[in-house]
Amino acid sequence: MAAEVLAAGGASVDLFDAMPSVGRKFLLAGKGGLNLTHAEAIEAFVGRYGEQADAVGRWLRAWSPQAVRDWADGLGAATFVGSSGKVFPHEMKAAPLLRAWLQRLRRAGVRFHMRHRWLPESWVLPADGPVSLRFATPSGEQVVQADALLLALGGASWSRLGSDGRWVPALAAAGVPVAPLQPANCGFDVGWSEYLASHHAGAPLKNVVLRCAGPAGQSFERKGECVLTATGLEGNLVYAASAGLRDQIQHQGHATLTLDLRPDRSLDELQQALARGRGARSLANHLREHAGIKGAAAALLREGVSAEDWARLSKDAAWLAGRIKALPITLTAPRPLDEAISTAGGVRLEALDAGLCLRQAPRVALAGEMLDWEAPTGGYLLTACLASGAVAAHGLLSVLGMPQAAPVEPA
Secondary structure: OOOHHHHOOOOOEEEEOOOOOOHHHHHOOOOOOOOEEEOOHHHHHHHOOOOHHHHHHHHHHHHOOOHHHHHHHHHHOOOOEEEEEEEEOOOOOOOOHHHHHHHHHHOOOEEEOOEEOOOOOOOOOOOOOEEEEEEEEEEEEEEEEOOOOOEEOOOOOOHHHHHOOEEEEEEHHOOEEEEEEEEOOOOOOOOOOOHHHHOOOEEEEEEEEEEEEOOOOOEEEEEEEEEEOOOOOEOOHHHHHHHHHHHHHHHHEEEEEEEOOOOOOHHHHHHHHHHHOOOOOOOOHHHHHOOOOOOHHHHHOOOOOOOOHHHHHHHOHHHHHHHHHEEEEEEEOOOOHHHHEEEEEEEOHHHHHOOEEOOEEEEEEEOHEEOOOOOOOOOOHHHHHHHHHHHHHHHHHHHHHOOOOOOOOHH
């Protein structure tokens, strides 16, 4: 996106990528249907960015969710709004959109250099004047000079796609303030029993309500689906709560959430149903028939309770109903950063001006996931990445004294 805006503004643009082809994480994002953005009101949209809502909101005023839709439409990837408010191209795939985008960029004069890995060791920030860069390439080391530089190096999740976080020590050594990279939109470890891990790993928990403290201490509550893993929990519902849960673990060594396994039934209704005599029926059958609890949910209900306590407490309808409505689960650690969907942390925004250029080196701009912000899944991450690219490109055009970008024309 930065290359597109820079080229439209009259800049001569070279794009370097360490991978054999561009847009690999973009393609992965479209594997299950490319969620480009979200159709909710802009005020609610901006609120999804938590502590950095004000900063990201400024990016979105320059490149809004509607601008993302218009851009995709202009590339022949007409969009539609799904039942959840998420916006997708009609083809539901990233590859056709990426192909059309690259064709348009090449027509605009953007030159692509694949398998060029930046060598930032001993790199010195240019206070002013040209920027010098060293690259490792298949034909040997190359040095490139440029009037300005825009870095969009990603975070450190899914490193096999190119974003490996190797830039962090180099920028920190150059004096750029960097917040530690952390997993975002991630799963968590719990430490299940061997039985639960071996018998129910991969089982979904559908239509449950997750409650916990949010990232700023406020209450979080949402209905959705999560998945039991061999080590803990993951899935969209967990990802949505992950910022607050991760921060709790960081501050107190663990985090606790509760799951309402039957949100469609009240506590009193469940208690009355479970209080009915079960006769010769097993407890498993009693739970299935009167509470709709079976399989992985039934195993989870018993998890962490000793056999002695279970034999005693499971006869108490009030205790069982309360556990079904608010099952406590203690999380011990987020899953490793490389498994996360995205990355929190990165270059601190106070180091950048309004055009996302470094205050200490105005000819160097930064964009995307390498900046210190995060967003939930649902189109918010991709929208803000695109918006930051546009803002950073405008920032460099201003520094270089070039005309601002003309509107992007359809393919």
